[in-house]
Amino acid sequence: MKISIISASHRPNSQSKKVATFLKNNLLNINSELVPFLLDLAESALPLWSPEKKNGKDIWGKPWKSISDNLNKSDGFILVVPEYGGMATPAAKNLFLLCGNGEFAHKPGLIVSVSSGDGGAYPIAELRSSSYKNTHIMWIPENIIIRNVEEFNPGSHGKSIPNWLDNRIDYVLNLFLAYVLNMNPLRDKINRKDFGNGM
Numbered sequence: 093m094k095i096s097i098i099s100a101s102h103r104p105n106s107q108s109k110k111v112a113t114f115l116k117n118n119l120l121n122i123n124s125e126l127v128p129f130l131l132d133l134a135e136s137a138l139p140l141w142s143p144e145k146k147n148g149k150d151i152w153g154k155p156w157k158s159i160s161d162n163l164n165k166s167d168g169f170i171l172v173v174p175e176y177g178g179m180a181t182p183a184a185k186n187l188f189l190l191c192g193n194g195e196f197a198h199k200p201g202l203i204v205s206v207s208s209g210d211g212g213a214y215p216i217a218e219l220r221s222s223s224y225k226n227t228h229i230m231w232i233p234e235n236i237i238i239r240n241v242e243e244f245n246p247g248s249h250g251k252s253i254p255n256w257l258d259n260r261i262d263y264v265l266n267l268f269l270a271y272v273l274n275m276n277p278l279r280d281k282i283n284r285k286d287f288g289n290g291m
């Protein structure tokens with residue numbers, strides 16, 4: 093099973109990337125046969141969607157095709173998204189516009205939001221209401237919020253990280269993988285040719 097872990101920060105060496113890397117290692121501890129694909133949207137610096145994408149030139153050639161191919165081959169997605177201005181990041185929203193080739197279609201997704209303070213709820217509410225129509229991503233009903241993310245460091249968390257958080261993450265990742273495994277047969281029923289976009 094291939095799992096994409098996407099860091100949706102705009103900043104290089106972000107807290108989101110730190111969390112994404114921990115989650116990747118957690119997944120491999122649960123199942124060492126998983127194939128992870130870590131996508132850092134700050135590093136890949138994808139431009140905003142534009143009609144140029146159709147031409148398939150420059151970034152929309154090999155670089156984008158490689159990302160799209162990796163996402164297409166994934167069976168599930170973990171999106172690590174920081175709260176910016178009480179919103180999901182533009183990079184996260186942009187990715188949903190760029191992925192018009194069924195990359196996410198009818199595959200389970202887990203939202204992990206991060207905040208340097210007490211925020212983190214808004215990106216979850218936003219993504220649950222607005223990202224799925226055409227991508228057909230299936231957000232699972234659990235999510236994770238990592239508050240005071242600078243202090244998040246499994247093994248030696250800072251004082252503001254509650255001691256139940258690691259168990260919660262472990263529970264949610266196991267549940268997410270169960271969704272990934274069990275949603276697979278559903279894909280036989282997908283007809284993207286006639287019903288590619290949601291209503």
Ligand SMILES: Cc1cc2nc3c(=O)[nH]c(=O)nc-3n(C[C@H](O)[C@H](O)[C@H](O)COP(=O)(O)O)c2cc1C
Nearest residue numbers: 101103106107108174175176177178207208211212
């Ligand atoms: C442009 C910007 C806007 C932010 N707005 C919020 C916010 O609305 N709520 C919040 O809890 N934190 C906010 N923060 C703080 C982020 O939660 C914090 O910087 C976090 O580490 C960002 O994750 P990153 O390092 O993955 O980019 C904001 C940060 C930036 C850079």
